[in-house]
Amino acid sequence: MNTPATSAAPQPLPLPPHARASLDLAARRADAAAAAFRHCSVADRCRLLELISFHIDAAREAVAASARAELNADAPVVAMEHEGVLQQLRAFAAVLRRSHWLGAAIETAPPEQRVQNIALGPVAVLGAGHACAAPVYAAAAADVIAALAAGCPVVVRSSATHPRTCELLAGAIAAAVQAAGLPEGVYGLVADHAGSAAALVTHPDIKAATYAGLRAEGMELMRRSLDRSEPVPVLLDIASSNPVFILPHALNARAEHLGQQLLKQFSPCTAHGMFKPGIVVAIEGDGYIDLRETIIDGVLAMPPVALPCAGAQHGHAQSVARLLRERNVDLLAESGAAAAGGPASEARAVFVEAEASSLLTTPTLAERHPGPSALLLRCACPEELLAVAALLGRQLVAGMQMADGDTALAARLMPQLERMARHVNVNSFTSMPIYNGATAAQAIARFLRPVFYLDVPSSLLPAALQDGNPLQLWRQVDGEMRH
Incomplete structure (x- = not known):
């Protein structure tokens, strides 16, 4: 069951x-920089x-102060994102x-x-849609x-929720581009x-674009790309x-702990937004009762959650109203409700419950539940849990919590998680993707395309394919890896 869009994307x-003149200048500068940046050495890109x-x-302190002023972002959230960006940079360089x-x-x-x-070529990084919370470090996402590592100049759309923070990060990256001796159009x-x-x-x-957000908005951007004389990937x-x-077994062994960890994912929404668990699936029994009670107690004790923008707050309110109907x-x-005089963007945490069989009659239950809200689905047996997994469509993240006695059921569930999600977590509530060697390589690959050279003289080939292997790379030659 694919989760349908609840409304058509508004026409921009x-x-x-x-604004058009500024955008056109950034795109033209990116195009002018593309050839030189694509051909610069690996050492130059690592630099x-x-x-x-x-x-x-x-710029750490300036970014943190700006994020606090624009987003009311907690210092731990900003610090977590900061360290995450530095880790990404190290992983991509490696x-x-x-x-x-x-x-x-x-x-x-x-x-x-040879291939x-x-x-x-130039990539437009559009970031999060207006109904989704953009991360503090959106301008260096x-x-x-990944696009820069692949040799693609980037034009980044700022975030309306924290433009000053984005400008600070863009200034830092522009300074790095200048210090590296690269054309200014490499980053805009x-x-x-x-x-x-x-x-x-x-x-x-x-020549390519990335977008994170609602399905309707994403599909509209894809349609616009297809209408171009030269369609590009979105x-x-x-x-x-x-x-x-x-x-x-995991539920019976640690229900209280799991309930507490689930509620921690509700806040801060700025950091987790797109990756927050919105559906929790469990089998009824004593452990389920304990989980349910932990969730109830935790939600009742939660203060209102500050959302970063009006779009996110509106999306949360709409989703909750739809569920309760x-x-x-x-x-x-x-x-509890927000205190009088508190920020207008504050939202009440909400947890709702339904029987797993409800998905058959109400497929909209499988849709995204943004902000501090989630749905607890009660299954009668393991077969019903597997049936729920089979019904769910594409996901950014899917996870399972298991213990030693759950191995057989986990083995049956895993293929469904692989089918539906890009990121699969086991015994972890980590919401944001973690970039290491394997994941960084896959991220770079999104911004590359193969070129096949047939009987091209060595002198005209890229250095990586020339006779004598001047770069001393590991290359696949007649099906074998050679140095």
Whole structure:
């Protein structure tokens, strides 16, 4: 069951002339920088990532102060994102140095054919849609770093919720680009206007785009790309319900702990937003009762959660209202109302409950539950839990909690999690993707395309494919890895 969009994407308003001119300049600069950046050495790109890390780290305090002023972001949230960005930069640099991402391969049998991955070209990083919370470090997000590592100039759409913070990060990255001796068009930041995402996707100098947000908005951007004379890939991360399946032995052994950890994912929404668990699936029994009681007590004790923007607050309110209109959904617990005079963006935490069989009659229950809200699905038996997994559509994250006695059921559930999700977690509530060598290599690959060379003289080939292996890379030659 794919989760349908609840409404069509609104048509973007025309860009103001000054915004269109700024966007056009950034795209043209990116295009002008593309050839030189694609051909710069791996060492030069690693140097750029190291300089970005240095300049972002130098801006740590200014970014934290700006995020506090614009988003009311807690210091631990900002610190977590800061360290995450530095870790990403290290991981991508390590992958670059190994050069496996080039995919250099040679077949010597006539006609001789060689292949290597090259950068797609200028990438528009559109970030989070207005109904989703953008991370503090949106201007230096993983897609930005991955595209730069691949050799793609980037044009990043700022976030309307924290433009000053984005400008600080963009300034740090621009300083790194300048210090690396690279063209200024390698990185550009444009303001977030209602029509800026559509304008970037349709700009002739943009060769790919990334977007994280609601399905309707993402599909509209894909349609606009297909309407171009030269369609380009739009890489989507669609917001989802991110289910967590709690298997029986784990539930009986640590129900109270699991309930507490689930509620921790409600806050801070700025950091977790798109990756927060929105559906919890468990089998009825003593452990289920303990989990349920822990959730009720925890939600009732929770203060209102400050959401980072009006769009996120509106999406949360709409989702909760839709759930509570369903006759087969019961309100489990709702936190106290915001204090008089408190921020308008504060939202009450809400947990609702339904029988797993309700998914058959009410498929909208499987939709995303944004903000501090979630659905607890009660299953009668393991077979019903597996049936729920089979019904759920594509997810960003899916997880399971298991103990030693759950191995057999976990083995049956795992193929369903692999089918539905990009990220699969076991015994972890880690919401944000963690970038290491393997995941960084996959992220870089999104911004590359293969080029096949047939009987091309060695002198005209990229250095990675030339006779004599001047770069001393590991290459696949006639099906075998050789150095």
